[in-house]
Amino acid sequence: MARQKSSSNLHRSIGQLLIIGFDGTEMSSNLAALLTRVQPAGVILFTRNITGGEQTYKLLKDCQACVSTPLFTAVDMEGGRVDRFRNVVGRTPSAADVFATGDRKLFGKHGKVIGESCRTLGFNTDFAPVVDLAFEASKTVMSSRAVSANPKQAALYAREFLKGLASANVVGSAKHFPGLGEANLDTHTELPSINKSWKHLWSEDLYPYRTLRRELPMVLIGHASYPAITHDQSPASLSKKWITDVLRKKIGYRGLIVSDDLEMGGVLKAAPIEQAAIEHIRAGGDLCLICHIEEYVTRSYEALIKEAESDRSFAQRVAVSAARVLAFKKKSSALKRRPPPPTPAKLKKLSRQVQQLGEQVGLSKSGAAAS
16 A cells, blocks of 8 residues: 555656647547646647637646646747747737847836736746847847847846746746857757857856846756767756756756757757656756657656656655645745636737737837937
């Protein structure tokens, strides 16, 4: 009986290390079975899952009904190129366009409008802002997602954006640690190798994380390698050096650490999905993002259980992260209070706010350019 209870506790702990995505715009028997079995920490939706405000809210509510602990209901919502709500509330300006206004109030308003859109549709977590630096090397890959090559300016925008999200009771997450500013390949398909010295990484790419370390609820780890630091080609998302030694110990970060999507080519070039999940947790990560394929979710879940059952030190690592995730959920007001379902009037109001923000950004950019 004790062994059965111990096994059940382990399964629950492993579930708290996963945020999962799926196909479809409504609850299905397959999805309900997956959520009930895995009991994940959260779910993440993409444009493929979102057709309307009421539909999105209901889908997230149905997901929560399958899971006994409060879910991170997550989305990637930056505005511009990465805009999951454009078919529901209209197009939100990009981070670069908002930053180009030079208006700190608009930086905060960008976060607030996105946060209110998230909250109204049922989301409590947004994997934004991007704090990668807008260097020439990554321009074709990052474009309007990165705001400035100046780390102080990137941190300034991020701070105001995060305040805006928080005012709407939405959890934010800086990304992609330790920085993709010098990455000339897209981590969705490739594993970039960034040959940059520790000195330059510390003063440039790591500056926003160092400055905001007490203000970041989550940090999302990217899939690039930094051979000058790790002396190999392993991505940061699987690196104990980066996650534990640098982010936790040297920078002193105490919030949640989440991987970028482990289905991305950048990490799958380094390890199969189940090994990537194990190595992210072993390296000190708390949450594995697996954004699409059900088989990848189940393979990772089962591999994590098997590894924890056979390796006591890994089981202890799992316990630490599961406890950290549950403690965060217990403390976070964003996960405690669910907003009421969106009404047509509320969605119309949101669309007006998004449109007004776009107009303000356009006018301020014109004024900034003229001066």
